[in-house]
Amino acid sequence: MKMLSPKVLFxxxxxxxxxxxxxxxT
Known part of the structure; x- marks a missing residue:
């Protein structure tokens, strides 16, 4: 599996x- 990039997580x-x-x- 390809790890999520920091940009995507951010x-x-x-x-x-x-x-x-x-x-x-609320």
Missing amino acids: TAAVAALPLLASAQL
């Missing part, structure tokens, strides 16, 4: 941050 993290933040606030 992009996924940035995309998930707003969702996690909104979940914490």
Whole structure:
């Protein structure tokens, strides 16, 4: 299997941050 590149992981993290933040606030 090909490992995910740091860029892909970073992009996924940035995309998930707003969702996690909104979940914490509510």
